[in-house]
Amino acid sequence: MKRGSFNSRLGFILAASGSAVGLGNIWKFPFEVSNGGGAAFLLMYLFFCFILCFPVIVSEIAIGRNTKKNAIGAFNEMGKRKWNFIGKMGVLCGVLILSFYTIVAGWVLGYVFEMVTGNFSIADNFGNYVNNTTSVLLYAVLFMFLTALIVSRGIEKGIEKAAKILMPSLIFIILSLIVYALTLPNSIDGIIFYLVPDFSQINLTVAGNALGQAFFSLSLGMGMLITYGSYIDDKNNIISSATLITLTDVGIAFLSGLIIFPFVFSSGIETEGGPGLIFQVFPQIFENLGGTTGIIVGSTFFILLSFAAITSTVSLLEVPVSYLVDEYKIERKFSVWIVALVILLIGIPSAYSQGKSELFTNFITYFGADKPIDFMQFIIDVSNDTLLPFGGFLITIYVAYVWKKNNLSDEISKGNPYYKGSFMEKYINFSVTFICPLILGSIFLLTFLNKFFGI
Ligand code: PHE
Numbered sequence: 001m002k003r004g005s006f007n008s009r010l011g012f013i014l015a016a017s018g019s020a021v022g023l024g025n026i027w028k029f030p031f032e033v034s035n036g037g038g039a040a041f042l043l044m045y046l047f048f049c050f051i052l053c054f055p056v057i058v059s060e061i062a063i064g065r066n067t068k069k070n071a072i073g074a075f076n077e078m079g080k081r082k083w084n085f086i087g088k089m090g091v092l093c094g095v096l097i098l099s100f101y102t103i104v105a106g107w108v109l110g111y112v113f114e115m116v117t118g119n120f121s122i123a124d125n126f127g128n129y130v131n132n133t134t135s136v137l138l139y140a141v142l143f144m145f146l147t148a149l150i151v152s153r154g155i156e157k158g159i160e161k162a163a164k165i166l167m168p169s170l171i172f173i174i175l176s177l178i179v180y181a182l183t184l185p186n187s188i189d190g191i192i193f194y195l196v197p198d199f200s201q202i203n204l205t206v207a208g209n210a211l212g213q214a215f216f217s218l219s220l221g222m223g224m225l226i227t228y229g230s231y232i233d234d235k236n237n238i239i240s241s242a243t244l245i246t247l248t249d250v251g252i253a254f255l256s257g258l259i260i261f262p263f264v265f266s267s268g269i270e271t272e273g274g275p276g277l278i279f280q281v282f283p284q285i286f287e288n289l290g291g292t293t294g295i296i297v298g299s300t301f302f303i304l305l306s307f308a309a310i311t312s313t314v315s316l317l318e319v320p321v322s323y324l325v326d327e328y329k330i331e332r333k334f335s336v337w338i339v340a341l342v343i344l345l346i347g348i349p350s351a352y353s354q355g356k357s358e359l360f361t362n363f364i365t366y367f368g369a370d371k372p373i374d375f376m377q378f379i380i381d382v383s384n385d386t387l388l389p390f391g392g393f394l395i396t397i398y399v400a401y402v403w404k405k406n407n408l409s410d411e412i413s414k415g416n417p418y419y420k421g422s423f424m425e426k427y428i429n430f431s432v433t434f435i436c437p438l439i440l441g442s443i444f445l446l447t448f449l450n451k452f453f454g455i
Contacts, residue, residue: 003068003326004155005231011160012232013244018163018311019224020249021170023104024217026305029253030260031277032213037201038193041210042254044202048214049250052439055431056220056392057242059399062411064229065236070322071223074230080402086394090223091320093387095339097222098316099347100376102147105309106140106351107279108302115298120287126280130354137351141344143306147313148340151321152333155231159314166307173304174255180297181262190261208447211440212385218249221391224315227322237415239424252308259301278305317343350376368454381451389444396436405429 006012033041067077072087107130114122122129130136150158181187215221229238260277267285286298317339324335353360353375362372373381399408409429413419449455 003231005233006160006228007156008160009232009236009241011156011164012228012236013241013248014163014167015159015311015315016219016225016228016241016245017248018167019219019228019315020217020245020312021167021252022217022219022308022312023101023108023305024213024312025249025253026256026260026308027104027108027275027278029213029217030257031274032209033194033257034277035274036206036209037198039195039197040199040202041206042194042257043197044207044210045214045253046250048211049218049246051431052211052436053214053218053220053392054242054246055428055436056395057218057225057246058238058412058428059395059408059432060220060223060225061229061232061238061242062408063395063399063403064226065232065234065238065414066407066411068230070230070326071226071319072323073326074223074226075398078403080398083398083402086391086398087223087226087323089387089394090221090226090391091323093222093383093391094224094316094319095343095346096379096383096387097216098313098343100350100379101309101313101316102140102144102344102347103136103350103376105143105306105313106136106138108305108309109143110135110139111279111283112299112302112306115283115286115295115302118291118295120283120294120298123280123283123287126276127355129279131356133351133356137348140347140351143310143313144340144344147310147317148336150310150314151317152336154332159318162314163311166311170304170307171252173300173307174252174259177259177297177301177304178255181259181266184262184266186266186268187262190263190265191258193265194257194261204446204450208385208443208450211389211443211447215388215392216384217253218246219312219315221388221395223319223391227319228315230322234414238412239416239419350379353377366452366454385451386444386448389440389447393437393440393444396432396440400429400433400437405433408432 006015063074067074069077070087071090072084075081075084075087110129111122150162152158219225263285264281267281267288269281269284282301283298286294286301288294289297317336320339321332321335324330324339325332349360353363355361360375363375363378365372399405409420409425419425
């Protein structure tokens with residue numbers, strides 16, 4: 001069986017940025033910012049992305065390209081079978097993320113239809129909306145169906161082609177919405193809140209969240225970039241690709257803040273922020289815009305979210321699929337539909353966890369916490385905030401101490417003849433050896449103890 005590959009360097013960059021840019025940037029980032037002291041959170045997030053995550057991005061791509069294998073097979077191919085647990089953890093983590101992500105994407109898709117028909121009052125009934133599990137699950141199935149359709153067509157004809165259409169459209173929609181948002185009255189107050197840092201808000205929880213957010217947003221630490229990296233050729237310059245992917249992801253997260261905060265501040269609606277921000281507050285904002293304008297801006301916004309989400313779900317599905325195709329020689333189409341079905345089943349408890357089922361709504365109480373959290377939040381805590389940074393930590397340990405730095409340098413310099421001896425090489429090597437293991441390891445440990453054990 002022939003393994004697929006990206007047809008162009010741009011295709012790879014768009015697909016990888018498409019994976020990175022998702023609900024994490026537009027839905028999650030703004031409320032993390034507002035909970036974490038506005039620009040103070042933003043600065044910390046930028047620091048994590050460029051200083052701590054960048055070397056991990058480069059390492060993942062290098063491992064993938066070197067072995068031309070999936071997230072688990074890559075370690076076997078290098079003769080380090082013992083270490084393939086990093087890949088196994090990544091595949092598991094991807095499955096967990098996709099299981100709840102599809103449900104949230106289902107909410108988003110449903111909202112497109114609500115906005116198109118001008119049903120803004122949906123915002124007041126968000127609780128009912130998410131607990132109408134039949135319709136939520138139908139939309140989730142539809143979303144997964146579209147995702148699976150793209151992945152089943154393979155790398156070049158499916159994933160790359162979709163990214164080439166969806167990413168430019170997404171950037172166009174974002175820019176149009178920013179221009180519009182900045183013309184609204186009082187939008188400047190939103191910008192001030194967003195861009196003037198309040199450093200007193202920074203504490204360990206906020207730092208842990210910013211790190212989790214950086215990993216989640218860059219789709220890092222679970223083998224997505226090992227998988228996508230396995231589909232590129234030796235001419236590809238890993239450093240510049242990694243730079244472009246990081247800049248696109250961070251740029252779009254930043255730009256979506258320039259839409260969200262002006263919208264919220266100009267509407268004058270009091271909000272606590274939180275996960276409901278976009279679903280509960282935004283339709284009211286669109287309604288205030290009045291009739292057709294509201295319908296157009298509202299539908300455009302949720303179409304934007306759907307586009308962002310689908311390039312991410314595609315990559316989340318590709319990780320386990322590529323594992324089955326490579327390692328068990330199962331046909332791509334068949335693997336896609338089986339994995340999609342299994343993940344939908346795993347997602348059902350998340351759909352029921354927003355009030356519908358008592359068991360899943362008050363799923364677990366951590367040590368030292370006074371309130372239980374729901375199943376979806378539990379999956380988010382385990383996958384995004386714990387497994388991803390931990391995966392990133394292990395990958396740097398693996399690269400520096402098992403695979404060895406000179407092999408990493410050899411791989412990177414294939415598409416980048418000036419790499420050896422450059423400042424970048426010194427920086428990457430120093431980071432994977434010391435900075436990343438140390439800082440990622442300690443923030444991971446502290447967040448883990450703090451989150452689950454209240455220490
Ligand atoms: N980066 C995606 C987002 O920001 C989520 C994601 C995480 C996708 C991990 C793939 C892998 O929404």
